[in-house]
Amino acid sequence: MKIIVCIKQVPDAKDVRLDPETNTLAREGVQSIMNPYDQHALEEAVRLREELGGEVTVLSMGPPQAEDVLRQAISCGADRGVLISDRAFAGADTWATSYTLAKAVNKIGDFDLILCGKQAIDGDTAQVGPGLAIQLDIPFLTCIQKVRKANEKEIVMERMMDDGYDVVAVDYPVLLTVVKDLNEPRVPSLKGKMKSKKAIIEVLSAEDVGADSSCIGLAGSPTEVVDVFPPPPRGERAMLTGTIDEQVEQLVEKLAVYL
Amino acid sequence: MDYFLTEEQEMIVDIARQITDEKIIPNRAELDEKDEFPREILEAMGQADLFGIPIPEEYGGFGGGCLDIVLALEQLGRGCIGVATAFAASALGIYPIILSGSDEMKKKYLTPVAAGQKFAAFGLTEANAGSDASGIQTTAVLDGDEWVLNGTKQWITNGGEAQIYTIVAMTDKSRGARGASMFVVEDGDPGFSCGPKEKKMGIRASSTTELIFKDCRIPQDRLIGRKGTGFITVMKTLDSSRPGIAALGLGIGQACVDEATMYAKQRVQFNKPIISFQAVQHLLADMAIQLEASRALVYATAKHIDAHPKNMSKVSSMCKVMATDMAMKVSVDAVQVMGGYGYMREYPVEKMMRDAKILQIYEGTNQVQRNVIGQELNKEYSRK
Numbered sequence: 001m002k003i004i005v006c007i008k009q010v011p012d013a014k015d016v017r018l019d020p021e022t023n024t025l026a027r028e029g030v031q032s033i034m035n036p037y038d039q040h041a042l043e044e045a046v047r048l049r050e051e052l053g054g055e056v057t058v059l060s061m062g063p064p065q066a067e068d069v070l071r072q073a074i075s076c077g078a079d080r081g082v083l084i085s086d087r088a089f090a091g092a093d094t095w096a097t098s099y100t101l102a103k104a105v106n107k108i109g110d111f112d113l114i115l116c117g118k119q120a121i122d123g124d125t126a127q128v129g130p131g132l133a134i135q136l137d138i139p140f141l142t143c144i145q146k147v148r149k150a151n152e153k154e155i156v157m158e159r160m161m162d163d164g165y166d167v168v169a170v171d172y173p174v175l176l177t178v179v180k181d182l183n184e185p186r187v188p189s190l191k192g193k194m195k196s197k198k199a200i201i202e203v204l205s206a207e208d209v210g211a212d213s214s215c216i217g218l219a220g221s222p223t224e225v226v227d228v229f230p231p232p233p234r235g236e237r238a239m240l241t242g243t244i245d246e247q248v249e250q251l252v253e254k255l256a257v258y259l
Numbered sequence: 260m261d262y263f264l265t266e267e268q269e270m271i272v273d274i275a276r277q278i279t280d281e282k283i284i285p286n287r288a289e290l291d292e293k294d295e296f297p298r299e300i301l302e303a304m305g306q307a308d309l310f311g312i313p314i315p316e317e318y319g320g321f322g323g324g325c326l327d328i329v330l331a332l333e334q335l336g337r338g339c340i341g342v343a344t345a346f347a348a349s350a351l352g353i354y355p356i357i358l359s360g361s362d363e364m365k366k367k368y369l370t371p372v373a374a375g376q377k378f379a380a381f382g383l384t385e386a387n388a389g390s391d392a393s394g395i396q397t398t399a400v401l402d403g404d405e406w407v408l409n410g411t412k413q414w415i416t417n418g419g420e421a422q423i424y425t426i427v428a429m430t431d432k433s434r435g436a437r438g439a440s441m442f443v444v445e446d447g448d449p450g451f452s453c454g455p456k457e458k459k460m461g462i463r464a465s466s467t468t469e470l471i472f473k474d475c476r477i478p479q480d481r482l483i484g485r486k487g488t489g490f491i492t493v494m495k496t497l498d499s500s501r502p503g504i505a506a507l508g509l510g511i512g513q514a515c516v517d518e519a520t521m522y523a524k525q526r527v528q529f530n531k532p533i534i535s536f537q538a539v540q541h542l543l544a545d546m547a548i549q550l551e552a553s554r555a556l557v558y559a560t561a562k563h564i565d566a567h568p569k570n571m572s573k574v575s576s577m578c579k580v581m582a583t584d585m586a587m588k589v590s591v592d593a594v595q596v597m598g599g600y601g602y603m604r605e606y607p608v609e610k611m612m613r614d615a616k617i618l619q620i621y622e623g624t625n626q627v628q629r630n631v632i633g634q635e636l637n638k639e640y641s642r643k
Contacts (some may be wrong), residue, residue, distance in 0.1 A: 187277045190308035190321055193270045 001054035001152065002111045003045045006101060006132065007038040007073055009066040010122040018228055034069040037117025039076075039185040041178045045115050046077035046186075048150055055079045057108060061089060061100055067201050074196035075188035081199060082108060086206040091218030094123070098131030100216050103209035105136060112172040113155070118143055118179050129177035140175040141168055145182055260551065262558055264330070271327055274307050275334035283338030290341065290464035291610050294456065296420055297342045297464050304335075304346060305375015313350050313357065318365050319373035324565035325499060329506040329557060336510020337517075340614045341464030343510065345378075347503050348416035348465070351622075352379025354496040355425045355441050359484030368423050368443060380417035382426040382444075382470050383493060385410065390627045393436050393490070397472060399428035404479045406442060408450070408472040416621075418468030419453035422446050426470070427489050439489035443481045450475030461613035497622060498571050499564065501579040504622045505557045508582035511615050512550040515586075515593035518608050519543060522597050533596075542596055546589045553582040573635035576628035583618035584625060590615040 011030040019026040034042075045056045058073040060066050061084040070081030084104045092100065105111065114133070119126035126142070133140030145165060146158040155172070158165040160179055188196075206216055214220055238254075240247040264272065282300045290297055304310060312327050314320025321327070328350060335343035349372065356368050371377040388394035397410025408428055415424075424444040431438035444451055454469030484492055520543055523534035533539045560578040564571050590612040594601035601608045619625045 187274060187281065187303055187307045189306060190270060190274060190311065192308075193274065194267070197266070 001048060001052045001113065003048060003054060003056045003113045003115060004105060004108065004111045005038070005042050005045045005056060005058045005073070005078065006114065006116045006129070007042065007058055007060050007069055008035045008117075008120045008122075009033070009060065009062050009069040010035045010120050013121050032065070032068065034072055035117050035120045035122075037119060037121070037178065037180065039117075040180055040182045041115035041117050041176075042073050042076060042078060043183045043185040044147060044178060045113075047183065048113070048147070049077075049079075052150065052152065054112075057082060057111075059084070059101065059104060059108070061085070061092075061097060061104070064203075067203075070201050071196040071199060072188065074199045075192040076186055077189075077192060081201045082204060083201050084204045084209060086216075088206045088211075088213065088217050091221060092216060093221035093223035094125050094127035094131055095222055096216050096220040097128050098135050099220065100206075100209070100211055101128070101132045102135030103211045104204055105132070107204060107209045114138075114173070114175040116175065116177045118177045126177070129175060133175035136173075136175070138173045138175055139170060140177070141170065142177045144176045144178045147182070260554075267321075267323075268327060268330055271309075271312065271323070272330050272334060275309065275331040278303055278307060278309070279334050279338035283335065283342050287339035287342065287464070288604070288607070288610070290339065291461075292604075294458070294463045296466050297345060298420075300342055301345060301378065302375065305378075308373075308375070309346070310349060310375050310378065311373035314353070314369045314373040315357070315365075318369035320369065321373075324561070325502055326558065326561035326565055329502050329561045332503050332506035333509045333513070333554075336507035337514045338510070339464060339610075340507045340511060340618070341462035343507055344416055344462050344465040344617075345420070347500070347507065348380055349378035349421065350503065351381040351496065351500050352417065352421060352423060352425050354499060355381070355483050355492045356443065358495050358499075359441070359488065359492045360443075361480075364443065364480070364483065372423070377422040378417065378420070379423040379425065380415055380421035380470075381496070382412040382415050382424050384413050384415065386413050390624055393439075395427055395429055395439060397426070397428040398432070399430050399440060399442060401430075401479070402476075405476045406479060406481065408442065408444070408475040408477065410472050412470040412472075414457065414467050415453075415470050416465055416467055418466055418470055419456065420466045424451075424470065425483065426472075427493055428472075430486050430489075434487065436490040437487050439493070440486050441483040441489040441492050442477060443483060444470075444472075444475065444477060448475055448477055460616060461610065462617050494572075498575045501575040501622060501628075502557055502561045502564065504618060505553070505560070505578040505582035508586035508615070508618050509550070509554050509557055511586040511611050511618070512546070512553065512582070512589045515589045515608060515611055516543070516546050516550055518606070518611075519546065519593040519596040519601075522600070522606075526597075526600075539596060542592050546592050549585045549589060553578075553585045557582050570635075572631050576623070576631040576635075579623070580625045580628045580632070583615075586615040586618050587612075 009032050012033045017026040049056050056078045057080050058070050058078040059082045060070055064085055067083055116129035130140050141159055143160040144157045145160040149156040154169050156169045159168050240250050282303050309331055311320035312323040316322040353372055399406045399408050426442050426444050427439055429438050430440040450473045452471045457467040523539050524532050526533045557578045560574045593608040594612050600606050
């Protein structure tokens with residue numbers, strides 16, 4: 001089983017700031033982590049490989065320092081890491097990112113399964129996973145909460161819905177995006193850490209993946225961020241105290257003013 | 260303070276820290292409250308290769324030394340020494356095999372421990388053989404090609420949970436300490452059973468039981484090393500493992516300094532955070548001094564042991580006494596700094612104080628350690 005896991009290096013959610021000039025996320029001086037949803041995608045990929053054999057490749061698009069999350073992924077069980085990094089990719093929206101990732105996946109070659117986190121905690125769009133599947137012209141399923149059974153032919157899963165879940169069986173190739181209920185990611189192992197120190201991360205440029213320059217980076221992005229602003233402060237609130245009866249009485253009094 | 264750890268040692272610290280912060284600390288109060296064995300946490304430690312640290316590389320381990328295991332135990336101890344004791348006791352259980360086992364025995368027992376599939380326990384203590392290990396009454400008699408064990412071990416950590424037990428039994432009572440031998444017993448061996456879990460003051464996440472041998476028959480090749488060398492193996496095992504217990508003391512000490520200092524910065528009395536009062540500052544300062552001094556001795560001792568000196572009993576005992584007496588003192592002081600809140604189960608320091616006490620008792624009481632140090636001093640100065 002050949003599995004590709006797409007992972008993104010994101011600013012730690014405890015430490016998020018906006019660049020006031022560009023209205024994009026300020027990344028300098030902010031602690032970076034592996035997108036939490038992607039950690040679950042990686043864990044599932046490693047478990048599938050442990051069960052079925054094969055190879056787990058982790059793929060990330062980002063600046064050179066995104067190599068760190070690829071090494072982290074290797075310490076948690078991934079076999080190899082590929083970083084797509086090029087100044088020309090800067091400013092990519094979800095469409096351009098999906099396009100670029102698809103080019104890199106084609107470059108990597110053979111795969112049965114692509115796993116992505118449901119969304120990244122910085123952009124929060126949840127578009128890149130499905131976008132990548134469309135670019136690759138393969139089926140996709142989102143919000144996978146449990147893998148019930150997997151073999152060389154098919155994978156049977158639970159897809160989270162608003163009011164429960166669907167049980168879905170699909171054959172390969174397929175792209176899945178996953179939620180946090182899926183599994184509990186492992187702590188890196190000592191042997192994994194040693195392997196990750198020595199691992200060679202393949203770095204691919206726009207040219208390496210054969211990307212059309214009009215489809216990548218800011219120029220290739222149809223999305224334009226017009227404005228980013230903090231939500232307006234909430235109006236005045238009052239807390240009612242006392243027994244339920246007392247609170248009801250107070251509430252009625254307050255509402256009566258508007259009658 | 261920077262101890263100039265190697266890259267590998269930094270990795271061990273990182274992994275143990277992550278397990279402690281993510282898996283141990285969020286669960287420790289519940290494990291303590293329910294007397295629950297931390298099976299899932301131990302599995303995570305196994306997956307992270309921590310059980311492989313003391314195991315030679317040819318048996319799938321990391322081939323680490325005393326300082327490596329000390330660093331891991333210090334981090335785990337910062338979270339919960341109940342959980343860390345379960346881990347440490349497994350390392351203790353395999354030490355006799357590492358030190359004196361045959362190649363075949365090492366392959367059979369060390370490989371699954373390194374892979375995190377099995378863990379071990381060490382069976383020395385009996386009702387009448389605690390500090391005086393020579394009072395052992397469990398016997399092993401060769402009958403055909405099998406050893407037959409009879410007797411009862413008491414207060415054995417990981418009892419009922421481990422799959423591999425290293426047991427001290429007398430093969431020739433008339434020879435005293437020279438008549439003791441060590442054996443491997445597996446769970447499921449005929450005639451071997453474990454008693455109910457003991458109810459303890461602290462380290463309640465760890466399992467402590469009796470091991471009962473009633474005509475327990477095991478194959479001849481379960482003898483560790485040569486017949487009659489059991490006591491030497493025990494002494495060597497304990498010499499190598501004592502700094503690990505000292506490391507648990509460092510873990511508790513660090514956790515107590517962290518908790519008490521953070522609390523003192525937040526707690527306001529007389530319109531000031533209590534850390535601005537000199538009485539509190541001095542308590543915290545003394546805690547920090549004792550912790551750092553203990554850490555320096557424990558690390559230095561571990562490095563000394565890693566250089567394979569001829570005799571390490573004295574320093575090994577010294578670091579155990581210092582770091583565990585420190586843990587007791589510092590945990591009592593942490594409760595004091597935190598006052599009524601410190602005494603409540605809502606805060607972690609009351610558990611740390613209950614847990615710390617065992618460190619002064621197990622793997623040789625601190626009185627016995629002082630005996631060892633005193634006897635070594637006596638020997639050293641007789642030679643001068």
